[in-house]
Amino acid sequence: MNIDLKLNDCLDGLKQINHQSIDAIITDPPYFCGMTHNGTKGTYSDLNMVKPFFKEVFKQWKRVLKANGEIYVFCDWRTYPLFYELLQEVLTIRNRITWDKISGAGCYYSYSHEDIIFCTNPSPQYKRYKKGQNVWRMPAFSSGAKKTNGEKVHPTQKPIELIEKLVLSATENEGDTVLDCFAGSGTTAVACKRLNRNFVGFEIQEKYYNIALERIKAVPS
Numbered sequence: 001m002n003i004d005l006k007l008n009d010c011l012d013g014l015k016q017i018n019h020q021s022i023d024a025i026i027t028d029p030p031y032f033c034g035m036t037h038n039g040t041k042g043t044y045s046d047l048n049m050v051k052p053f054f055k056e057v058f059k060q061w062k063r064v065l066k067a068n069g070e071i072y073v074f075c076d077w078r079t080y081p082l083f084y085e086l087l088q089e090v091l092t093i094r095n096r097i098t099w100d101k102i103s104g105a106g107c108y109y110s111y112s113h114e115d116i117i118f119c120t121n122p123s124p125q126y127k128r129y130k131k132g133q134n135v136w137r138m139p140a141f142s143s144g145a146k147k148t149n150g151e152k153v154h155p156t157q158k159p160i161e162l163i164e165k166l167v168l169s170a171t172e173n174e175g176d177t178v179l180d181c182f183a184g185s186g187t188t189a190v191a192c193k194r195l196n197r198n199f200v201g202f203e204i205q206e207k208y209y210n211i212a213l214e215r216i217k218a219v220p221s
Contacts, residue, residue: 001175003189003199003216007209010181011053013202014060017179022064022200024170025179026163026188028074028156029054029083055086057181062090064179067125070170072097073117074158080115091119092126099162101140116166130169138162153211154185163191171197186212193219 006013061071071091075083080096087093095118103112120126138161139145141152145159167178167188174196180188183201185208192199193216203209 001193001196001198003193005183005186005189005199005201005203005209005212005216007204007206008202009204010202011056011060014057014064014181017060017064017200019063020066021177022179023066023069023172023176024167025061025065025069025071025073025181026166026170027072027180027182028158028184029057029079029182030156031076031079051082051086054083055089058086058090062121065121067121067123068128069121070128071117071119072166072170073119075115075117076111077115080117083117087117087119090122092122094118094120095130095134098135100135100137102137102143103140104143128172136162136165138165153215154208157185158187160187160191160194163187164195167191167195167197183212184208186215189216190219193221 065071073083073087084093097116097118099114099116101112101114103110106112138159140159141149141157145161146152148161149157149159171178175198177198177200178188178192180199180201183189183203186201186203189199189201189212191197203212
């Protein structure tokens with residue numbers, strides 16, 4: 001088993017990965033919804049500025065993913081239209097998983113779910129038939145995940161239980177290789193180490209890269 005996390009821009013890193021060498025991609029891209037020129041709340045149209053970036057990232061995913069591989073991409077209601085449009089240009093979108101965070105009521109309704117876009121290569125070799133429902137109920141950090149995950153160390157950190165479920169769904173065997181282009185605090189790497197999967201990932205912020213290294217190190221070999 002090899003856990004390889006690099007402090008690097010993901011586009012630079014992706015270009016160094018061999019063609020069709022990745023079994024699964026599980027990643028939580030930044031949503032960029034606060035990126036505006038005047039400090040006001042972001043809108044869908046503001047996301048146009050990052051279209052070229054994601055377009056190139058998704059092209060690289062298609063190149064590095066094995067014919068029978070799978071991709072799971074986190075998004076929310078604002079970024080789903082952008083990601084869907086760009087992903088379907090190069091990949092086959094199979095379904096959308098809804099993660100129900102089991103959150104309580106909030107102001108103007110609670111943000112109680114996130115979406116995960118499930119994709120594969122547009123390849124006739126892909127013949128893995130999934131079972132189960134596309135709504136997963138699992139606590140987030142605001143609704144109970146601290147009991148099993150400890151304190152939240154990244155603004156968009158996902159519970160290890162959710163990522164382990166994705167790793168087991170996305171890979172068929174121990175020793176398969178999982179890619180996470182936006183590694184954050186390293187939860188996908190931690191899940192891979194716990195489940196005996198190889199991991200390749202990139203994180204551009206040194207603070208979270210160092211946190212991820214410590215979390216990975218804490219998992220028994």
